[in-house]
Amino acid sequence: MHWRMSFAEWEKGRGDGNRSHLHERALTDPPPGLVCYLDDEPVGWVAVGDRSEYPRMQRSPVMRPVDDTTAWVISCLYVSAPHRGARLQTPMIHAACDFATGHGISAVDAYPVDPPKGKRAGADNAMTGIASAFRAAGFKELARPKPDRPVMRRKLTTTT
Numbered sequence: 001m002h003w004r005m006s007f008a009e010w011e012k013g014r015g016d017g018n019r020s021h022l023h024e025r026a027l028t029d030p031p032p033g034l035v036c037y038l039d040d041e042p043v044g045w046v047a048v049g050d051r052s053e054y055p056r057m058q059r060s061p062v063m064r065p066v067d068d069t070t071a072w073v074i075s076c077l078y079v080s081a082p083h084r085g086a087r088l089q090t091p092m093i094h095a096a097c098d099f100a101t102g103h104g105i106s107a108v109d110a111y112p113v114d115p116p117k118g119k120r121a122g123a124d125n126a127m128t129g130i131a132s133a134f135r136a137a138g139f140k141e142l143a144r145p146k147p148d149r150p151v152m153r154r155k156l157t158t159t160t
Helices: 007-012 016-026 055-059 089-102 131-136
Strands: 033-038 041-050 072-079 107-110 140-146 149-155
Touching (some): 033 089, 072 089, 089 131, 131 149
Parallel strands (some): 072 107
Antiparallel strands (some): 033 041, 041 072, 107 149, 140 149
């Protein structure tokens, strides 16, 4: 819900309020993302949806659209701590793109962090994903508004 509401709304709903908003949003179609399972255990989350659902991203100098292409956005990638380093982000990104394709979407944008070589992204900015995982999933860089923040896109082949 972080990108779906103003900072004031986010702060006001911190905790149970934001969880309640996400639960309500999850009951709509399409849902706001996908849960990643290993065996029967949920271990990750990828939020994906229409760019119009993310007003904070649209206002951000780093995450606003770089062109007029109609695209969905991967706004969040989360992998639970015990499973980090297991290379789950790339398959989660593929799943989000497949999900978008199934809804007739022809492009998905992302705003991951691209830490300098030899450095790891901090938890405070890794929530949008890691650029190397997006590259591995077929995303191409469109712009780089900050040295560590590429704007990336994957064009999708839709089935009609």
